[in-house]
Amino acid sequence: MYIPGPFDIVRIIELEGDFRVPEFLLPDATQDAVRASKIASDPRFYNAKTHMLMMSFHTFVIRTARNNILVDTCIGNDKERPELPDWHQRSGSFLRDLAKAGVPAESIDYVLCTHLHADHVGWNTKLLDGRWVPTFPNARYLMARKEVEHWSYVRETSGELANHRSWDDSVQPIIEAGQAVLVESDYEIEPGIHLIPAPGHTPGNVILHVSDGTQRAYFIGDTIHHPLQIEHPGWSSNFCWDPDESRETRKKFLDDVADTDALIMPAHFATPTAVRILGSAPNSDGYDFEVATKD
Numbered sequence: 498m499y500i501p502g503p504f505d506i507v508r509i510i511e512l513e514g515d516f517r518v519p520e521f522l523l524p525d526a527t528q529d530a531v532r533a534s535k536i537a538s539d540p541r542f543y544n545a546k547t548h549m550l551m552m553s554f555h556t557f558v559i560r561t562a563r564n565n566i567l568v569d570t571c572i573g574n575d576k577e578r579p580e581l582p583d584w585h586q587r588s589g590s591f592l593r594d595l596a597k598a599g600v601p602a603e604s605i606d607y608v609l610c611t612h613l614h615a616d617h618v619g620w621n622t623k624l625l626d627g628r629w630v631p632t633f634p635n636a637r638y639l640m641a642r643k644e645v646e647h648w649s650y651v652r653e654t655s656g657e658l659a660n661h662r663s664w665d666d667s668v669q670p671i672i673e674a675g676q677a678v679l680v681e682s683d684y685e686i687e688p689g690i691h692l693i694p695a696p697g698h699t700p701g702n703v704i705l706h707v708s709d710g711t712q713r714a715y716f717i718g719d720t721i722h723h724p725l726q727i728e729h730p731g732w733s734s735n736f737c738w739d740p741d742e743s744r745e746t747r748k749k750f751l752d753d754v755a756d757t758d759a760l761i762m763p764a765h766f767a768t769p770t771a772v773r774i775l776g777s778a779p780n781s782d783g784y785d786f787e788v789a790t791k792d
């Protein structure tokens with residue numbers, strides 16, 4: 498699959514399939530509403546037989562002339578997540594797949610976590626001799642200051658089990674190793690590549706804007722989890738910290754990129770993953786979209 502876009506963009510899939518019913522993710526997505534939606538007849542996004550959403554957990558690497566920038570680090574291997582069997586003590590081929598794609602862990606210059614949920618920080622670290630160490634030895638790990646402050650407070654007040662233990666095994670070790678760089682929510686990595694604040698899903702959630710001067714892409718993390726939310730921007734997820742603010746952020750973002758050639762790269766859209774937002778969808782307050790990737 499070829500992902501167009503500014504610079505070279507590589508996608509590494511950690512986990513993909515039809516493993517969540519719509520209501521698990523989106524409380525407003527009733528069976529009737531999903532079956533009436535545009536995506537209901539598209540098996541790339543929805544499995545009508547099992548009534549499950551197609552979803553993916555993947556990482557993107559943007560290869561510019563100066564930097565290899567890795568966006569969101571998925572679930573990770575060996576993590577203790579007993580409450581979520583498909584995230585628990587994984588032993589997947591993620592690191593081998595990165596190397597095979599020409600971007601081994603040592604070649605990564607920046608890691609950007611769009612937010613600090615457990616499925617976006619997992620490969621920040623790997624288990625080595627019983628200790629969690631940074632997976633990307635030469636990378637600066639960019640984290641929005643506001644996001645770190647929020648989850649550090651949650652960890653302090655709610656204990657180690659908060660956020661599926663991921664503060665202790667995937668964030669704190671990066672800070673202790675001196676590789677975390679706390680940045681403002683509009684930080685520029687290099688010309689054309691900067692963060693945009695997108696609060697709601699989490700308080701310090703950010704989008705990465707990437708432009709090479711000709712093409713534009715937005716790496717939006719969980720600002721939109723599933724294509725259903727393009728047609729229904731009002732549907733916030735069960736995992737949004739502030740569903741109202743998340744809805745507002747999503748609507749504004751979609752409004753900004755509708756009818757432009759900007760590429761949208763969400764963290765959980767199953768293959769073919771990258772889309773462009775078109776104009777208003779018939780009979781809804783949302784938008785149409787087209788797939789931007791090529792086979």
Ligand SMILES: [Zn+2]
Nearest residue numbers: 614616719764
């Ligand atoms: Zn996520």
